[in-house]
Amino acid sequence: MCANLHWRALSAHDARLDLEKLCKLLRDRDIKVQEQAIETIIQRNDPETMKYLSAVLHDEAEHARRAAVEVLNKIGSAAAIKELLESVKDADWWVRARSADALAKIGGPRVVKAVVELIKDDDEFIRRSAIEILNSTRDEQAISHLIDALDDSDWWVRERAVDALANIGNKAATPALVRMLKRDEKAVPVVLRALAKLGDERVIHAVLEQLKRPVPEIQLEALHTLGELAGSENAAGICEVIVKYTDKAASEVREAALEVRDRLQDKFSAAASLTRMVSKPASAHADETLAMSMLQNPDEAARIPAPAPQSLANLDINRLQPGEMIGDRYRYVRRVGRGAFGTVLLVEDEVISESLILKVLHPQMASDEDMIKRFVQEMRLSRKITHENVIRIYDFLNIQGLLAISMEYFPSSTLAVSLEPREPLPVEAALRYAHDIAKGMAAAHETGVVHRDLKPGNVLINNRGVLKIVDFGVAAARAAGDQQLTRTGILIGTPKYMSPEQVLGKPVDARSDIYALGIMMYEMLAGTLPYSGEDQMAVMYQHVQGKARPVSEVNPNVPRTLSAVVAKMMALSPEDRYQNMEEVRRALAGFID
Structure with missing residues (x-):
């Protein structure tokens, strides 16, 4: 009845209906009411619109956020978008992310154009927000502006601009990225990943130069990039050079170089030249000269210095x-x-x-x-x-x-390996594993230790089916950094198994481990995770929403009663879950013969 009244009022363009009430109607689930509210707000084009639209933009309901962006698609401007972003500046990071996500995924050309203008704003927060939005829109009209952002004073803006250019996939960005390799050492791994994604073979000589930096992280990324860029004509030369360049590098770099060489050899085995070249000793002068001439610019064909020696102050x-x-x-x-x-x-x-x-x-x-x-x-x-x-x-x-x-020392493989086929485990096996995990975690919780990173990769199983949980010490280290961000802006942790309270930065206790075990049980029984998405942010958002399908619907072989146990373990609120692991163990024991 209320929706019908709103509809009639809007249809008549009731002048008494003020802007604040109109914006509230964007939350209405009646599509007719919502569409008429959008149309009316657009027609009014009131300068005060953004004042009331911001609350709708970061509403929990997706249909409300979508309606707010539809308004922006018609009347949005750089000033308006900036006003909206500033309105959530001091809000929880989750609210900020949700607002940016809505602008990115629903915003049309007008919104994108407005956001592009904000890349050069004086406010660091606005620039970061604009870059994050453009990372998702992948709109080519932003390329030149993103290239300019590679010179930003803020490392976050620079590196996320690199990511955005890689996501757009236009090779026009290649020269600017190559220049960045020379002037911003800390950004080199990010740039190398972008170059691998762009797939432009012209940068091979520049990537090879990165192997001379005595930094394993950079060397490993360079090897990966070379493996992606190699073609049938230059694979032989790349194989020759990477072995020489990494001969005195760290063991993990040497191993990675050999893996790349072997992979390229397999991939281009039809080329006789590749087989001949990689079979010769790396020290052969003729092969070295040929490889250099194939891969380097004429200006860079000087003899290549060996990597700088590693420090011997401590054990290496x-x-x-x-x-x-x-x-x-x-x-x-x-x-x-x-x-x-x-x-x-x-x-x-x-x-x-x-x-x-x-x-x-x-x-x-x-x-x-x-x-x-x-x-x-x-x-x-x-x-x-x-x-x-x-x-x-x-x-x-x-x-x-x-x-x-x-x-x-426990010779074994991880539960993650058992789940790699992405098929459900037998119900009996899943129950046994979950029961053993609950027993081990109950003992840990009794001593006051919360794992905080319980996941299949931290559960070991030997060939006799004996199960052990590992990495409590690492979990302790994670606890100290729970609220810190890595250099790429991603929360430390494993988003696929994070409890809602972890995602939101709230206090963590034993019930967070119960939630993680619930996610693991779901994965074992369904052969798939309850929440998935294109990126970590999308997965974390779903954990907070908590709308997973019952596992018994995904796999009919799972009894509904067991499905209810899993659902209780995965409850959004810690208060609605089992309150300790002993309760979980007893619940699972009822299903084990």
């Missing part, structure tokens, strides 16, 4: 050879892996004659004193966890200038 784990000693107790066996916070080594403890794992923390993490203090505090708690389903942590060590964690 990248140069360890099997059998070498780490300190006076651990004999190096092999490198197991490398993650966001540390490099994982398999070693033999010469004192107790047992194999164990050393996780050596990355220098950038070890240099943060506050983070290390909190890390050590939670390590003390983590050492108290003695449970068959939790990897045992032994000690926190300082070895030859490096900080490391020693822990139990």
Whole structure:
């Protein structure tokens, strides 16, 4: 009845209906009321419109945000868009992101044109917001403005402009990106990724130059880019040069170079020249000369200097050879892996004659004193966890200038590997795994430790089906940085398994781990995650909305009663979930024979 009254009032263009009430009608779910409100607001084109439109733009309901942008598509200007962005400047980051997302996905040419003008605004927040919007619109009319933004004083604007140019995919941006390689070292990895995406072979010589920088992150990105850019005519030369350039680099860089070489050799195996060249020693002068002539500009054909030597002040784990000693107790066996916070080594403890794992923390993490203090505090708690389903942590060590964690060695693969086929696990297996995780986490929670990053990649399973949870220590480090952003502006964590409270930056407790286990159970039972999207922001947004299909609808083999258990674990509010892992364990035990 109310909607009909609004409709009649709007149809008659009731002069008494003020602008504020009109903007509120943009939230109306009656499409006729909403469309008439949009039309009326556009016709009025009142200079006060933006004052009331901002609240609608960051409304939780998508239909309301869409209506607000429809108005902007007709009457929006750079000043109007700026006013709207300024209205959410001090709001929660989630509100700001939601508003920008609506402008990007629904905004038409008028909105894009207005946003482009804001790239040069004096306000850093406005420039950042404009770049984020253009990153999603992928509109070619913004190219020249984005190229100008590569010189911005703010690193965020510069690097996100690089991303935006890569997303647009126009090779006209290539020369500007190559120039950026020479003047902005910190942005080099981002630029290299963009060049790989653009696929312009003309930049190969410039990418090769990056291999001479003694920075593993840059070298690894350069190798990846070369692998993407190589064609049948230059693959042989690239294979020759990357092996030479990385001969004295860190082990992970040397390994990556060999992987790229082998991949190119397989890809272009039909070319006889490739087979002949990669089979010859890298030191052969004739091959070196030929490779250089193929790949470098005439002005850059001078002899290539070897990479600068690495610092030997502390132990260099990248140069360890099997059998070498780490300190006076651990004999190096092999490198197991490398993650966001540390490099994982398999070693033999010469004192107790047992194999164990050393996780050596990355220098950038070890240099943060506050983070290390909190890390050590939670390590003390983590050492108290003695449970068959939790990897045992032994000690926190300082070895030859490096900080490391020693822990139990458990030959296994991760649950993530079992889920790679993207097919549901047998219900019985999913229940058993979830039950074991709940048991291990219950023991951890009893000691006061919250994992904060529970996910399939942190669950190990051996060939006998024994399951153990790992990386409590790393989770402690994440806790210290929960509210920090990485250089690319993404929250530290794993968005696919983040609880709503983590996404929103609210306090985290044991119930956040219960939510993560609920997401993992859903994935095991459905063969797919409950929430997915084109980017991390889209996934995090869905976690906060909480509109996942019941897992029993995705996989009819899942009993509805079990589906209800999973749904309760994934409840939006911590108060609506199981309140502790023991409750979860008991609920799951009822389904296990």
